[in-house]
Amino acid sequence: MTATRKSKAIVTRSRTTFGAVTARHPAASRFAPLIGLTLFVVAWQLLSLRYPPFILPGPASVMARWVEKLTDGSLIVHMTATLSAAIPGLVLGTLAAFALGAPIAKSPLADRLLSPFIVASQGVPFVAVAPLLFIWFGSGLGAKILICALVVFFPIAINVIAGLRSAPPILHDLFRSLGATPAETFFKLELPAAMPFIFAGLRVGGTLSMIGAITGEFLSADRGLGFMINLGNGLYDTALVIAGVLTIVLIALGIYGAVRLAECALRMTHWAA
Numbered sequence: 001m002t003a004t005r006k007s008k009a010i011v012t013r014s015r016t017t018f019g020a021v022t023a024r025h026p027a028a029s030r031f032a033p034l035i036g037l038t039l040f041v042v043a044w045q046l047l048s049l050r051y052p053p054f055i056l057p058g059p060a061s062v063m064a065r066w067v068e069k070l071t072d073g074s075l076i077v078h079m080t081a082t083l084s085a086a087i088p089g090l091v092l093g094t095l096a097a098f099a100l101g102a103p104i105a106k107s108p109l110a111d112r113l114l115s116p117f118i119v120a121s122q123g124v125p126f127v128a129v130a131p132l133l134f135i136w137f138g139s140g141l142g143a144k145i146l147i148c149a150l151v152v153f154f155p156i157a158i159n160v161i162a163g164l165r166s167a168p169p170i171l172h173d174l175f176r177s178l179g180a181t182p183a184e185t186f187f188k189l190e191l192p193a194a195m196p197f198i199f200a201g202l203r204v205g206g207t208l209s210m211i212g213a214i215t216g217e218f219l220s221a222d223r224g225l226g227f228m229i230n231l232g233n234g235l236y237d238t239a240l241v242i243a244g245v246l247t248i249v250l251i252a253l254g255i256y257g258a259v260r261l262a263e264c265a266l267r268m269t270h271w272a273a
Contacts, residue, residue: 089148101160148212152205159201163194206255
């Protein structure tokens with residue numbers, strides 16, 4: 001018990017100290033991401049000096065390769081191909097998550113019937129399912145969209161279920177006492193209460209959609225960021241591989257930021273408490 005109290009006291013003091021430093025130096029908090037990125041690049045550059053370029057190229061080499069691919073237009077082609085699977089897959093997975101998550105949240109019978117399938121969808125490796133999708137639907141864009149939808153489905157569905165169940169029971173009793181219809185209860189109580197959960201699932205699903213798209217391109221593609229990474233790997237062009245990975249990271253951050261902006265805009269205009 002004494003050790004536990006001491007550890008809690010240490011954590012409390014560290015949080016207090018961090019808060020005090022942040023309060024005294026707001027600029028440090030504002031520029032913390034830039035500082036962290038700078039330290040990462042410096043460490044990368046120092047580490048790359050110890051290895052040959054085909055093992056670990058430096059940041060300048062990777063940036064030069066990235067600019068080269070951007071200038072000749074091939075990077076835009078690959079990005080467009082990846083996003084053409086990731087974005088529709090995110091939309092399809094979100095719609096499926098709502099279609100199954102809402103009945104599960106509202107009906108115990110639907111919960112018992114459908115929950116095992118939702119859990120099973122997460123337990124099966126997508127690399128194992130992807131070849132089946134290519135056999136059934138071909139190796140085109142449709143199969144890659146389905147892979148993305150499967151990847152994003154589980155986190156969004158879980159958040160939809162948790163969000164729709166998050167409305168306080170006392171508010172349900174109030175709506176019933178006022179004679180609200182099930183539709184009015186859903187749109188005016190349950191859905192607004194679920195929005196923070198839903199957007200949390202969308203933030204996770206948006207970044208995971210890139211994983212689905214890249215998985216499909218690794219297995220079968222003639223364009224896309226996954227294809228570009230495979231090409232660089234086959235040519236031992238490590239700078240190209242790292243440039244492709246960093247592009248994926250930037251796109252995922254962009255999707256995450258877009259969802260956050262949509263959440264803030266929706267909260268200010270309609271769902272504000």
